[in-house]
Amino acid sequence: MxxxxxxxxxxxxxxxxxxxxxxxxxxxxxxxxxxxxxxxxxxxxxxxxxxxxKDDINPFHEDTKGKTVNVVIQLLDEPGILSRVLDEIAHFKVNILTIHQSVPVGGSASLTLSVKIPETGVDYADLVSAIENVEGVHYVKILARE
Known part of the structure; x- marks a missing residue:
C-alpha cells in the first residue's frame, strides 16, 4: 500500500x-x-x-465553508471499499454533488468526487485524511476547491 x-x-x-x-x-x-x-x-x-x-503546492483558503471540493481517489477493486469511503464521507456530513468511478484496471479504480462543504465549516484536510486512512485506498488528491 x-x-x-x-x-x-x-x-x-x-x-x-x-x-x-x-x-x-x-x-x-x-x-x-x-x-x-x-x-x-x-x-x-x-x-x-x-x-x-505544481501538484504539491496550492494556496490555502481559510474560508472553505459552503465551498465545493473536487477529489480523486485511487482505490483497490475489492468489495466494500467504496462503501467504506462513502461511510467516512458521511461522517463529515458533506453533500456529495457528483461521483464517478472508472472501470477497474489492474485491480484498481479511480473515484472522482465533488463534495459541498457545509456552512458549519468541515475541515476538508481532515476529510481527505479520513479517506486516506480507509483500508484499500491508495491515495487521495484534491483537484480543485471552488
Missing part, C-alpha cells in the same frame, strides 16, 4: 521562494490562459521546477 500524504499549513515566509513562484505561475496560467512556458518565463522559474512542484 502507498504511503499516506501528510499536509502542513505554513506561513508564507516559511515557504521556499520556488514554491511561491509555482503558485504564481499556476495563477497566471489559470487567469491569463497562457502556456506553462510563458508563465514560467514571466515568473522566473524553470519549467522543470514548475512541473516538479
Amino acid at each position: 502507498s504511503e499516506k500524504t501528510t499536509y502542513y499549513v505554513l506561513k508564507e515566509k516559511a515557504v521556499p521562494d520556488v514554491l511561491l513562484k509555482v503558485v504564481a505561475a499556476k495563477k497566471l496560467i489559470e487567469e491569463k490562459k497562457c502556456s506553462v512556458q510563458e508563465a514560467t518565463e514571466i515568473i522566473g522559474i524553470s519549467r522543470s521546477s514548475f512541473y516538479k512542484y
Whole structure:
C-alpha cells in the first residue's frame, strides 16, 4: 500500500521562494490562459521546477465553508471499499454533488468526487485524511476547491 500524504499549513515566509513562484505561475496560467512556458518565463522559474512542484503546492483558503471540493481517489477493486469511503464521507456530513468511478484496471479504480462543504465549516484536510486512512485506498488528491 502507498504511503499516506501528510499536509502542513505554513506561513508564507516559511515557504521556499520556488514554491511561491509555482503558485504564481499556476495563477497566471489559470487567469491569463497562457502556456506553462510563458508563465514560467514571466515568473522566473524553470519549467522543470514548475512541473516538479505544481501538484504539491496550492494556496490555502481559510474560508472553505459552503465551498465545493473536487477529489480523486485511487482505490483497490475489492468489495466494500467504496462503501467504506462513502461511510467516512458521511461522517463529515458533506453533500456529495457528483461521483464517478472508472472501470477497474489492474485491480484498481479511480473515484472522482465533488463534495459541498457545509456552512458549519468541515475541515476538508481532515476529510481527505479520513479517506486516506480507509483500508484499500491508495491515495487521495484534491483537484480543485471552488
